[in-house]
Amino acid sequence: MAYKDFRDFLDTLRKEGQLLTIEDEVMPEPDLGSAGRAINNVSDKSPALLFTNINGYQNASVAMNVIGSWPNHALMMGLPKNTPVKEQFFEFARRWDNFPVPVERMDSAPFQEVEINQDVNLFDILPLFRLNQYDGGFYIDKACVISRDPSDPDNFDKQNVGIYRIQVKGRDTLGIQPVPQHDIAVHLRMAEERGENLPVALAIGCEPVITTMAAAPIGYDQSEYEMAGAIQGEPYKVFTLPGTNLDVPWGAEFVLEGEILAGVREFEGPFGEFTGHYSGGRSMPVIRIKRVYHRKNPIFEHLYIGMPWTETDYMVGVNTCVPMYQQLKDAFPNEIVAVNAMYTHGLVAIISTKKRYGGFAKAVGMRAMTTPHGLGYCKLVIVVDETVDPFNLPQVMWALSTKMHPAHDVIILPDMSVLPLDPGSNPAGISHKMILDATTPVAPETRGHYSQPLDAPLATEKWEKIFQDLLSNQ
Incomplete structure (x- = not known):
């Protein structure tokens, strides 16, 4: 099921009716950002968008909303496009258990068709535009950023592939926001303690599996490439850059090679974020780009981000749920049934x-807050019984309505860590957190009147299967 490269996945979307190509001329602003917002407003099965005629840019195409719906997410996994999200979750979790799958190293890469190593000017190379009207500048927000652990540079497992917001600051200069809970922040701290710049590479327009894994909260010493191999069912292809020894996705459209400058900080922002608010400006590290590779007639992949739901929420939905599910099962292997952490990147998590x-x-809820992702997210954890589907919000609301007693089932944890982008944190990065226990009380916690639960009629599961098959053939 593995896709050869980014273009191979776009071809699959086109064949499945999940790619809309716009050949009419569009303006970079406001058309591209507006289109990225609009496509998720009109449908929860929205297609990817490919713009081939952009005013001011010759031989440049822009792809947006590539994983921006559950049909596209299913196709990313090689599943039928009508696969329900709950089934996608459990299939993702099943494949997760195949980790690690060693990578396949390639001697050359398609993005080597064009190399620019002098007078790098990103404004000429990339079709840049603002996503939201009050963004502080042009952003690259769907690049896989690769870095190595400076204290253990030969350890492949500690090489990180992550997605971070990146502002274009100048011809060859970028600003990057490394959230403290993310691995690149650890790498940068180590490098700066040694007085060294941190080599990085940015890969834009990658196969969707590695983009999905780059946004997943996996362990520090777990390789995103080896996890991508587990999810796609065969080894992931990488190419080692000769200048930095960083392993980058073989099928990328663009690769930018450079380094984060030790001790240098510049103002970055504001930027419209996944929280549905502008984040304001902060002093952030700076990347100097030394070399750019790209394919001929490259496709620039961008991601609209703003008030949920957008492509961001589909991209970081299942791949946030499954790591938390696996980490909770490590602690409670016989109890954890499912985890839904799809809402605002897991600031809200629902655990069955x-x-x-x-x-x-309540202990399960507290453990969720100490997982790698929960430390920076999981501001509200809702815990429900094993009979409640956490992906079925009406069921979750029923559990909250009937099982939760405000005097007994609300736990407030003061002054916990959260990502600084949370607009409710005060100071930035600190927030109270809350657990809502919406499970049926069991001894010795006996209260309420729950002795006569209503079961579904006997043939309900049979008819669910009948209707799924009928609807899938429409």
């Missing part, structure tokens, strides 16, 4: 669990 004894569900 069995219970051993009274108070157990």
Whole structure:
């Protein structure tokens, strides 16, 4: 099911009716950002967008909303496009267990068709535009950023592939926001303690599996490339850059090679974020680009980000749920049933669990807040019974309505860590967090009147299957 490269996936979307090509001339602003917003406003099965005629840019195309719906996400996994999200979650989790799948190293890469190593001017190379009207500048927000652990540079597993917001500051200069909870912030701190710049590479227009894994909160010493191999079912192809020894996605459209300058900070922002608010400006590290590779007639992939839901929410939905699910199962292997952390990148998480004894569900909620992702997110954790589908919001609301007692089932944890982009944090990066226990009380916590639950009619599962098959053939 693995895709050869970014273009191969676009071809699949086109064949499946999930790619809309716009050949009419468009303006970079406001048309491209507006289109990225609009496509998710009109449908939850929205196609990817490919713009081939952009005013002011010759031989440049822009792709947006590439993983911006559950059909596209299913196709990314090689599943039928009508696969329900809950099934996508469990299939993703099943493949997760195949980790690690060693990479396949390639001797050359398609992006080597064009190399620019003198007088780099990103304004000439990339079709840049603002996504939202009050953004502080042009942003690159769907690049896989690769860095190595400076204290252990030969350790492939500690090489990080992540996605961060990146502002174009000048001809060869970028600003980057490394959130403290993310691995690149660890790498940068180590490099700066040694008085060294941190080599980085930015890969734009990659196969969707590695982009998805780059946005996943996996362990520090877990390779995103080896996890991508597990998800796609065969080794992931990488190419080693001769200048920095960084392994980059073989099928990328663009690769920018440079380094984060030690000790240098510049004003970055504001930027319209996934929280549905502008983030304001902060002093952030700076990247100096030394070399650019790209394919002939490259496709620049961009991601609209703003008030949910947008492509961001589909891209970081299942791949946030599954790591938390696996990490919670490590602690509670017989109890955890499913995790839905798709809302605002997991600032809200819903966990379905069995219970051993009274108070157990509250402990599950507290453990979720100490997972790698939960440390910076999981501001609100809702815990429900194993019979409640956490992906079915009406069921979750029913559990909150009937199972939760405000006097007993609300846990407030003061002054916990959260990502600084949370607009409710005060000071930035600090927030109270809350657990809502919406499970049925069990001994010794016995209260309420829950002895006569209503079961579904006997043939309900049979008819669910009948209707799924009928609807999938429409």
